[in-house]
Structures are given as C-alpha cells and as structure tokens.
Amino acid sequence: MLNVIIQKKKYDSKTVLENIDFDIVEKGIYGFVGKNGQGKTTLFKCILGLNVFDGKIEFNNEKLVLKNIAWCPTEPDLYEDLTAYEFYDFYQELTNCKRQTTNLLFDVPEDKLLKSFSTGMKKKTYLNAIFQNNHQIYILDEPFNGLDLESNYVLMNFLKEKSKDSIVLISSHILEILYANCKSIFVIKDRNIKKFEKDNFNEIEEVIFTIMP
Numbered sequence: 001m002l003n004v005i006i007q008k009k010k011y012d013s014k015t016v017l018e019n020i021d022f023d024i025v026e027k028g029i030y031g032f033v034g035k036n037g038q039g040k041t042t043l044f045k046c047i048l049g050l051n052v053f054d055g056k057i058e059f060n061n062e063k064l065v066l067k068n069i070a071w072c073p074t075e076p077d078l079y080e081d082l083t084a085y086e087f088y089d090f091y092q093e094l095t096n097c098k099r100q101t102t103n104l105l106f107d108v109p110e111d112k113l114l115k116s117f118s119t120g121m122k123k124k125t126y127l128n129a130i131f132q133n134n135h136q137i138y139i140l141d142e143p144f145n146g147l148d149l150e151s152n153y154v155l156m157n158f159l160k161e162k163s164k165d166s167i168v169l170i171s172s173h174i175l176e177i178l179y180a181n182c183k184s185i186f187v188i189k190d191r192n193i194k195k196f197e198k199d200n201f202n203e204i205e206e207v208i209f210t211i212m213p
C-alpha cells in the first residue's frame with residue numbers, strides 16, 4: 001500500500017532524515033514517536049509532498065497525491081475572519097472535494113468567527129473540515145495537542161473506525177494512547193527510523209531515551 005523511501009532530507013546543510021525505507025501494507029493506525037526535533041513533522045511533510053527530498057513516496061505503486069490525504073498539522077492555520085461553517089466550505093473548495101458527510105465530529109459554534117475561538121476549538125474546526133470527506137490516508141501530527149480529554153477520546157474512537165478502511169498515521173508524545181491503538185509504532189531517532197510491533201512496544205521508551213554512544 002504505502003511505500004516510503006527517503007534517501008536524504010536536508011534543511012540547508014543539516015541532514016534530518018537518512019536511509020528511511022518502510023512499507024505500510026495493511027490498513028490500521030500507525031504511531032510515530034521521537035524526541036522534539038527528531039523529524040516527525042519533516043517525515044510527514046515528505047510523505048505529503050510538502051517537502052523537497054531525495055526519495056519517493058508511493059501508494060499502491062503510484063505517486064501519492066496530496067488531494068487523497070487528510071492532513072492535520074500540529075497547529076493548523078485557519079482564516080480567522082471566516083466562521084467555522086464558512087471554513088468548512090472553504091476547505092472543500094480548496095481541496096476540490098465534494099462533501100461526503102454533513103455529520104461533524106465536534107461541536108463548535110459554527111456561526112462565530114474563528115478569531116474568537118480557543119486553541120482547542122480551532123483544532124476541532126480543522127478536524128471537522130478534513131473529516132468531511134473519506135480518505136485512504138489520514139496523517140495527523142500531534143492531533144491530541146490542544147484537545148481536552150473527552151475530545152481526545154472522541155477523536156481516537158473516530159480514528160479507530162476510520163482505520164478499518166484507511167491508513168492512519170499519528171505522531172504523538174502520549175505513548176499510552178499509541179500503545180493502546182497502534183498496529184506498529186515507528187521511532188525516529190538519529191535521522192533514521194525503527195519499527196516496533198505490538199509485542200515489542202515495551203522496548204520503545206528505552207530506545208527513545210537512550211543516548212547512543
């Protein structure tokens with residue numbers, strides 16, 4: 001299904017990712033962890049085609065197109081002079097997609113300007129917007145940041161449902177949520193990536209926190 005090859009990703013002279021090569025062959029939820037600055041967002045942006053890098057990303061043996069992915073950055077940018085309802089329409093037009101559901105995951109005041117929203121309300125609005133359509137791939141960068149506990153629970157249940165038909169990639173620093181819900185977890189460290197299956201999740205913390213000699 002999803003094949004990720006990143007021979008090298010540099011920002012100026014600094015190499016952030018190197019010799020990354022992994023496949024995701026089954027639908028499900030996959031976690032990405034690593035200390036701050038190890039390259040989780042960079043990896044996602046490479047997969048999304050938002051970063052220039054040496055390598056290739058394919059989905060079912062074809063070039064992956066941004067339009068087919070639901071992408072939620074850690075701190076989504078919203079046009080704050082729009083209402084939530086207007087933003088949903090704007091997002092549809094921007095992505096050139098036809099709305100597939102009118103059921104919204106989160107309640108937000110739809111007729112209020114986004115500039116009056118709290119951080120969590122803005123994130124909920126963005127998530128509502130990207131979830132208006134069904135996608136084959138969902139990529140969410142620290143989706144639980146800014147959301148209250150109940151909303152995290154709602155979001156996780158929604159993603160579990162979506163993962164029956166889609167690939168869901170999540171980065172997070174909350175390991176417990178990933179341990180409970182992911183098929184596999186990828187640790188990004190020292191420019192490279194290591195995959196852990198459920199049986200080996202207990203090794204992850206040691207790998208993240210051990211300083212290599």
Ligand SMILES: Nc1ncnc2c1ncn2[C@@H]1O[C@H](COP(=O)(O)OP(=O)(O)OP(=O)(O)O)[C@@H](O)[C@H]1O
Nearest residue numbers: 011012016034035036037038039040041042043074
């Ligand atoms: N646009 C950029 N220009 C230059 N360097 C960048 C850029 N974006 C990221 N970096 C650097 O690349 C490295 C990886 O950053 P990235 O944001 O991918 O890490 P992360 O694992 O997502 O971190 P965090 O957990 O803090 O979100 C960091 O050293 C960062 O400073």
